[in-house]
Amino acid sequence: MTRTLNEIVGRGRTSTVYALDDDTVMKTYPEGTDPGVITAEAEAAELAYRLGVPGVRCLGPAERDGRQGIVFERLDGQSLTAIAEHDLRRFPQVCRVLAGHHVLMHSRIAPTLPDVRDRAVALLETPPLAGLTEAERAALREQLPALPEGDRLLHLDFHPQNIFSHHGGYAIIDWASACRGDAAADVAMSVLLMTEAQLWPGTPPLKRVLYLASRSAMRTRYLHSYCAQTGMTRREIARWMTCARVLRLGILDVAGERAGLLAGIRQGIEE
Ligand SMILES: Nc1ncnc2c1ncn2[C@@H]1O[C@H](COP(=O)(O)OP(=O)(O)O)[C@@H](O)[C@H]1O
Ligand SMILES: [Mg+2]
Incomplete structure (x- = not known):
């Protein structure tokens, strides 16, 4: 998997989501975000996916280019x-x-x-x-x-x-x-x-x-x-x-x- 953050594919009020490659993205958080918050989101996303709720696969917390975040399967459609x-x-x-x-x-x-x-x-x-x-x-x-x-x-x-x-x-x-x-x-x-x-x-x-x-x-x-x-x-x-x-x-x-x-x-x- 690539180590660098590529183009921005989306933004929320608190996050910026970057493409890593054609199939994966990384959701990143503002500097100073409590790592416990990031881990909790990753665990909840994994749990929902395991329970069969339609979602994207969560590949877990990660660090890229000095930024903390979570790697997810990339969406292919619109909201x-x-x-x-x-x-x-x-x-x-x-x-x-x-x-x-x-x-x-x-x-x-x-x-x-x-x-x-x-x-x-x-x-x-x-x-x-x-x-x-x-x-x-x-x-x-x-x-x-x-x-x-x-x-x-x-x-x-x-x-x-x-x-x-x-x-x-x-x-x-x-x-x-x-x-x-x-x-x-x-x-x-x-x-x-x-x-x-x-x-x-x-x-x-x-x-x-x-x-x-x-x-x-x-x-x-x-x-x-x-x-x-x-x-x-x-x-x-x-x-x-x-x-x-x-x-x-x-x-x-x-x-x-x-x-x-x-x-x-x-x-x-x-x-
Ligand atoms: N897995 C993904 N693949 C592609 N784009 C994504 C993915 N996850 C989030 N995004 C984009 O990033 C935006 C913000 O993501 P989201 O998880 O909703 O963050 P926030 O918690 O800041 O609202 C989404 O509206 C979407 O456009
Ligand atoms: Mg959102």
């Missing part, structure tokens, strides 16, 4: 977002794929991953949640562990830019925030991502309007399809929204989302 954008007639299919793959993922159990409720409670002590008062944090320390227990494989960043067409099927990527728990936690997170997450910085105004409208239509279809396939109720999803906001703020902390997420978390604190 669900790009597929819908290039051919609007495929929009209904994209929504079905999104829901269907989430249902499939949630049929897998992942007892070795961290419990989503513990993850959220731990995030309360991190700088992005420092905007809450100690009393608010104390209330959440009681409230979050009382959410339903579960043992399902959860992705927690499951949105149409993390699912790609690949080898005639689809692949779910980006397992950095994977946990175990109640499937409704992951659905709540996807709803939040398709409602309150900021669009990519620098999106031109006209595209913003179109994206927001299509994202809202996608969320409606996704939810309808997911609930129809599983029997999950809107109420089961709604009870996880506060936890989802804590996770989003604690894991990514996008400056433009902070005030709205904190307000939502405050509203969700039970008397």
